[in-house]
Each structure stands twice: as C-alpha cells, then as structure tokens.
Amino acid sequence: MPSPLSKRILKGEAAAAARLMRDLDDGVPAAAAEVRHLYPRAGRAHVVGIAGPPGCGKSTLVDALVAVLRKEGCSVGVVAVDPSSPLSGGAVLGDRIRMQRHASDPKVFIRSLASRGSLGGLSRSVFDTVTVMDAMGKDVILLETAGVGQDGVKIAGAAHTVLVVEAPGAGDEIQALKAGILEVGDLYVVNKRSQRGAQRLARTLRENLGGKPVLLTEALTGQGVNELLRAIELHRRSLQRGSGWEVRSGAMARTAFLELxxxxxxxxxxxxxxxxxxxxxxxxxxxxxxxxxxxxxxxx
Amino acid sequence: MPSPLSKRILKGEAAAAARLMRDLDDGVPAAAAEVRHLYPRAGRAHVVGIAGPPGCGKSTLVDALVAVLRKEGCSVGVVAVDPSSPLSGGAVLGDRIRMQRHASDPKVFIRSLASRGSLGGLSRSVFDTVTVMDAMGKDVILLETAGVGQDGVKIAGAAHTVLVVEAPGAGDEIQALKAGILEVGDLYVVNKRSQRGAQRLARTLRENLGGKPVLLTEALTGQGVNELLRAIELHRRSLQRGSGWEVRSGAMARTAFLELxxxxxxxxxxxxxxxxxxxxxxxxxxxxxxxxxxxxxxxx
Structure with missing residues (x-):
C-alpha cells in the first residue's frame, strides 16, 4: 500500500518528491522505507549518464539537452553529482545557475547531490534520487557526474545510456583516451566544436572507438544538440529492440544493491x-x- | 622475524620490492603477510600526494620533482594511480614515457597502478605500494592521482602533504574551485605558468585559499620546481615541529585500515x-x- 506521500510522488508532484528527498538527506528512516515502496513502481525512465572532465561544458550540455527534451514534450529529471564542497558553494551556484531557466518548469526536476564522502563512490543517494524521479514519471533522467577516474567509470552501472563528453583544451588528446572511457561510453560528444582542435579530437576518438558514435556539439548555442538527442533516442531503441534494456536495467539494480x-x-x-x-x-x-x-x- | 624477501626490501633492493608488488598483484597470500610485516618497519618516508585535473601537467611535474629530489640526494618512490583501462595502454605509456629518464636510476622506484574497480576508491594496492616503498627506505614518496572528485579528495587521507595542481585552460576558474580542493590541499601549484590566464588563476586561488601557498611552475622546463620542493620541505618541517606529523600519520593509518x-x-x-x-x-x-x-x- 503506497503511503499518501508515495501516492503524490507517483502522480508526479514535485513538492512531494522534494519533501522525500529532503527526508532522505536527513536520514529519516520512514523515507528509506518510502523509496523501497516506490522502487517496484519505477523502471520506466530512460536513465542517461553523462560523464566528462571538468571544463568540457557538461553542465551546459545537460542544460541544452533539457531544453530540447522539453520541446519534444518529455518530462525530465536531472541529477547532478557535484564534487563540490560546502566552502566552494559560490562556484557550484555559478554552475547551477545555468539551469535556472528550467527551474520554474513543472516538468523538469533538478537535484544537485554533493559527492561528500572520503569513502565510497556513487552514493546511495544517487540511486534513491533516480528511483524517486523515475516513480514521478520522468521520461528521461539525466545523471551528470564529474567523471574522471572512478566516478566516471562507475556511471556505467547506473545508466541505460552513457554519454562521454570531451572538449578540445580540457586536457590533451592522450587524456581523452584515459580513464577507461573507451569502454564506458555508448555515445561520445566533442563539445565546443567551434574551438581549435575539436575536429582532430573527434577524429582521434573515432579512430579508437571502433564504430561508436562520436558527435560534435556547441552546447552554449545549442548546435548539434538535436542530433545528439536523436542519437540518444536511437540508443534507447536499439536497447529495447533486443534484450539490451533488460540487461542494463539488471546491471543497474545490481550496482544499486552492491552500493546499498x-x-x-x-x-x-x-x-x-x-x-x-x-x-x-x-x-x-x-x-x-x-x-x-x-x-x-x-x-x- | 622478517623473511628473506623482506630483508632484501628493507635493504632497499628494487628487484625484491618489484617481486613483492607482483605477488601482491597476483593475490599471493604470503605477499599480503609480507606487507603486514614490513609495516611496523616503515613510517619514515614523507608521502606527498599530488592531485589535479587531467591535462594540468601533473605527470610532467612529478617527473620534474623527481629530478630535483635526486639532485638533492633523496631517494624517491613514485606511485602513479592511473584511471586507465587495459585497452588504452598506449595512452598510459605515452604519459609514463616521460618518466623513462629516471627508470635506470636505482634510487628511483616507479610504480603505476590502474584504478580498476567499479567499486571502491584508492585501492588497497596504493597503501601496500606506499608501505613497501617506505620500507625500502625511500625518503620521499610521490603519490599521483587523477584527482577530480572523490579520488582527489581521498588522497588527503593518504599523504602527509597534499599538492593540488591546476593549470590555465584545463577547465575554467570556477572548475578550479570545485571538487573540495580548497580544503584538501596543503600547497597549490599553477602549472603552465607561461600560458595566458596562469597569473589570474593564481590570484583567484590566493583569494580563496586563506593564506595557503600558491606556487607557479612550468614543469616542462623545470621553472619554479626548486621553489616548489622548498615549499614541500617547509610543509614537512612545519608538520614535524608540532604534532602535525603524528596526526597525519595517524590519519593515514586510519584511512588504510578502513580501506583494507x-x-x-x-x-x-x-x-x-x-x-x-x-x-x-x-x-x-x-x-x-x-x-x-x-x-x-x-x-x-
């Protein structure tokens, strides 16, 4: 029997979802039970993980993707895992401010999570948040992490589709090939495509990715973002044609279990x-x- | 009673240390016991953690630090935690190739560790490797991680002195203030100091760091690296004057325990x-x- 709060969340009420997430943050035991009850009622959303080094324009790209998704009538959840600290609150704000234009849109639910710990990785709050947004009925959930090293690789177990974002100048080409990212991504994006080195970076990626799609975008102006969304859609459909969707969902459940x-x-x-x-x-x-x-x- | 292998390691024999590290990789149970026996005989080395985003020139800076340390007669261990995957072996090699000039120096011991896992953080192999190098009698151990997000913050519990490296162009200034790095570092380095934006980045860091040292280097040419080493030395001495050294060593032991x-x-x-x-x-x-x-x- 879903609780009154769960019922409101299942109807898509943002205030109810925000309330539950706050309770989860505060460690209210009833809140954890609530997520357990919501889980079997979730499972419809397309979870898209977005990883990439700092400075590649990830947040701007997420913002642009939200705009395009909304134009197509999709409801969207955004989970931004920020490795920021309380002291650098201003910096985070600067980043998140770009999302403000979607803040008043009832079909967009944005949640920033600090990756606090000295221990552990994708915290359980990531899985909880995705579950709640999924239960709310979000069509697409964009899960953004500052993905270099561990954090970036981990996202593969938490999403149906993994987008790896790179940009010229945000580290040299050798760096772009590191961090296990050649295995982890389903789609690759070279953002800041008008900058010098973008085409060469895309070429290097294509040479090393064995056929995986490499797209070029300019997130700030929105160039290439429609094409990117189509590629994401295409990936979802290819998963759903075979057993891919089930396999990924199973892997996500497995990751969540181990993390919990x-x-x-x-x-x-x-x-x-x-x-x-x-x-x-x-x-x-x-x-x-x-x-x-x-x-x-x-x-x- | 130290084993014959431990005895050779305690004499500083690189071949013996390399052998033990290989056995540790292969999961040989006797190897784990060996590290346990070495631990009480270690504890003298100055462990310097080096974190920073990809592309900031971290590896080049480590290489330059090794050169300066050797000139001063110190023996050096380098532990490079690479978020690289087997498939991108070429890229890692490209990075590590810079260290080749030290490879034939018996007073330098270099070890690259892949941060493999989908779970966990600084793997136990980092602590094992540091313990073995310490037992070998290395004066300074440079522990380099691709430090953005979790990995970067974690290094604070594994080193006496934490160096945070930034560079202009490797992400914008807002990024430089993220990832909890304002708390995590003891010393800050703006590398690539001849590039546009380096002075401004240093100024921004100084404004936000409340008095922590910010140094400018050009790792490729070695400019500023002597000064950096002096700052590292100064930090060690300030730790040793008070209880700082014990406090840090205790925190490192605690981190190692929890990780194990x-x-x-x-x-x-x-x-x-x-x-x-x-x-x-x-x-x-x-x-x-x-x-x-x-x-x-x-x-x-």
Whole structure:
C-alpha cells in the first residue's frame, strides 16, 4: 500500500518528491522505507549518464539537452553529482545557475547531490534520487557526474545510456583516451566544436572507438544538440529492440544493491564497538592497519 | 622475524620490492603477510600526494620533482594511480614515457597502478605500494592521482602533504574551485605558468585559499620546481615541529585500515552464498535492490 506521500510522488508532484528527498538527506528512516515502496513502481525512465572532465561544458550540455527534451514534450529529471564542497558553494551556484531557466518548469526536476564522502563512490543517494524521479514519471533522467577516474567509470552501472563528453583544451588528446572511457561510453560528444582542435579530437576518438558514435556539439548555442538527442533516442531503441534494456536495467539494480550493501556496511562499521576499539589502537600505535583490518574482518 | 624477501626490501633492493608488488598483484597470500610485516618497519618516508585535473601537467611535474629530489640526494618512490583501462595502454605509456629518464636510476622506484574497480576508491594496492616503498627506505614518496572528485579528495587521507595542481585552460576558474580542493590541499601549484590566464588563476586561488601557498611552475622546463620542493620541505618541517606529523600519520593509518576492511568486505561479499542468491533474485526480478540489500545486511 503506497503511503499518501508515495501516492503524490507517483502522480508526479514535485513538492512531494522534494519533501522525500529532503527526508532522505536527513536520514529519516520512514523515507528509506518510502523509496523501497516506490522502487517496484519505477523502471520506466530512460536513465542517461553523462560523464566528462571538468571544463568540457557538461553542465551546459545537460542544460541544452533539457531544453530540447522539453520541446519534444518529455518530462525530465536531472541529477547532478557535484564534487563540490560546502566552502566552494559560490562556484557550484555559478554552475547551477545555468539551469535556472528550467527551474520554474513543472516538468523538469533538478537535484544537485554533493559527492561528500572520503569513502565510497556513487552514493546511495544517487540511486534513491533516480528511483524517486523515475516513480514521478520522468521520461528521461539525466545523471551528470564529474567523471574522471572512478566516478566516471562507475556511471556505467547506473545508466541505460552513457554519454562521454570531451572538449578540445580540457586536457590533451592522450587524456581523452584515459580513464577507461573507451569502454564506458555508448555515445561520445566533442563539445565546443567551434574551438581549435575539436575536429582532430573527434577524429582521434573515432579512430579508437571502433564504430561508436562520436558527435560534435556547441552546447552554449545549442548546435548539434538535436542530433545528439536523436542519437540518444536511437540508443534507447536499439536497447529495447533486443534484450539490451533488460540487461542494463539488471546491471543497474545490481550496482544499486552492491552500493546499498556497502554503504550500510560502512555506516555500521564506524559505529561498531570492535571497529572503534581498533581505530583507537591504531591511533595509539598499539596496532597497525593491516593487523587491525584482519581482526575486524574476522570479528565482524 | 622478517623473511628473506623482506630483508632484501628493507635493504632497499628494487628487484625484491618489484617481486613483492607482483605477488601482491597476483593475490599471493604470503605477499599480503609480507606487507603486514614490513609495516611496523616503515613510517619514515614523507608521502606527498599530488592531485589535479587531467591535462594540468601533473605527470610532467612529478617527473620534474623527481629530478630535483635526486639532485638533492633523496631517494624517491613514485606511485602513479592511473584511471586507465587495459585497452588504452598506449595512452598510459605515452604519459609514463616521460618518466623513462629516471627508470635506470636505482634510487628511483616507479610504480603505476590502474584504478580498476567499479567499486571502491584508492585501492588497497596504493597503501601496500606506499608501505613497501617506505620500507625500502625511500625518503620521499610521490603519490599521483587523477584527482577530480572523490579520488582527489581521498588522497588527503593518504599523504602527509597534499599538492593540488591546476593549470590555465584545463577547465575554467570556477572548475578550479570545485571538487573540495580548497580544503584538501596543503600547497597549490599553477602549472603552465607561461600560458595566458596562469597569473589570474593564481590570484583567484590566493583569494580563496586563506593564506595557503600558491606556487607557479612550468614543469616542462623545470621553472619554479626548486621553489616548489622548498615549499614541500617547509610543509614537512612545519608538520614535524608540532604534532602535525603524528596526526597525519595517524590519519593515514586510519584511512588504510578502513580501506583494507572495506576491500576485504567487498571481496567476501561477492563470494558469499547469500549475496550470490540475492544477486540472482535481483537479476530474475524476484527481488529489488532495496529489499535485497536489507536482507544482505541482516544476514551478513
């Protein structure tokens, strides 16, 4: 039986969804139960992961994609995972401000998540947020991460379609080929296509990607963004023609499960009396991390 | 009682250290025991973490630092955490090739680690590698990560001194202030100082860092690298004057402990029969990740 709050979320009410997300942030236990109830009712949204190095224009591109999606009548969720800290709040704001033009659109739901931790990766809040937006009935959910290294690779387990964004000047070409991104993407975008080096970067990517689509965009003016959306659509359809959609959805569920278990373990770890004792032993140099870890793994 | 291999490592023998690291890679259980035995004999090296976005010239700067450190008679370890994939081996090589001039120097030990996983962060192999190099008697260990987002922030728990490298053009100024880097660094470097925007970037950083040192370098030519090394030295001395060195070392041990426990948990998780059953339930849609995670956390 869905709760009154869940019912409102399933009707697509933004205020109800925002309320639940706030409760999740505050660690209200009832909120976690709510997400569990919403999960079986979700599963329709097309989750598009967007990764790329800082400075490649990812946020601007997401903004442009939202505009095009809205023109086509789609409702959109945006989850922006920001590696920002509280102290640099101004900088985040500067970034997010571009999204303001969609803030008053009831068919667009935007949520920024700070990737807080010293431990762990895509936090469980990413999965919770996607589930809630999905349950709201969003057609497309854009999941944006500052994807270099781990974070960028992880997105592959959390989306149906993975978009990798690059730009000339945001690191040299060798960098563009790093970070496991040759495997991780379904679609590649060279943004800032009017800048010097864009065509060469696209060529290098094409030579190394073995046939995966490489598109050129200029997110600031919207050039190429319609074509990009068509390529995203095409990818969704190719997934749905075969078993691809089910396979990806299964992988997403698997990733979410492992993340939830690991987050749960991590949370219980720091509160565990044995772990507390071992940490104080380490601090007092009565033990070393290797011996302490062995004892913790035996004792837990 | 140190084993014959440990004895050779403690004498600084590179071949022995390389052998142990290979065994660690292969998951040889005796190798893990060896690291446990080396740990209490390590703890002297100054671990310098180096983070920064792709394209800022981090690897070149590390190379230049090695050259200056060698000139001053220090032995050096380099741990480069590469977010590269097997397929892009060529690109990694391109990057690492700059270090070749130090490859034949017996006082320099270089080790590249791929940050493989879809889960987890600074892998336990980082801590193992640092421990082995420390036990070898390296004076300084440079720990380089592609530090944007999580990976970049994590380095703070794994080093005595954290260097954050930026460069003009490798993302705009707003980006430079993101990723929690204002908190994470002890020293800031604007590399590529002869490029347009370098002075302005340094000014912006200075305005936002509340007195932390901001240095300008040109890693390719070595300009400013002597001054950088002096600043690193100064930081070490300031740590050693007070309790800073102990505090940092303690934090590093704590990070290593938590990482070892989490890695151990993760490894046992995927082999656990309950977890296997839950994963197949999820795949068959008999369960959802939320319910399955609850059951896993209860049952484990």
């Amino acid at each position: 278990v690991e987050t749960g373990f991590r949370e219980s770890l720091l509160g565990n009396p044995l772990c507390k004792k071992l940490l104080s032993d380490i601090a007092a140099r009565r033990s070393d991390p290797y011996s302490a870890a062995r004892r913790a793994l035996r004792g837990l | 426990v989490e890695t151990g948990f993760r490894e046992s998780l995927l082999g656990n029969p309950l977890c296997k059953k839950l994963l197949s339930d999820i795949a068959a849609r008999r369960s959802d990740p939320y319910s399955a995670a609850r059951r896993a956390l209860r049952g484990l």
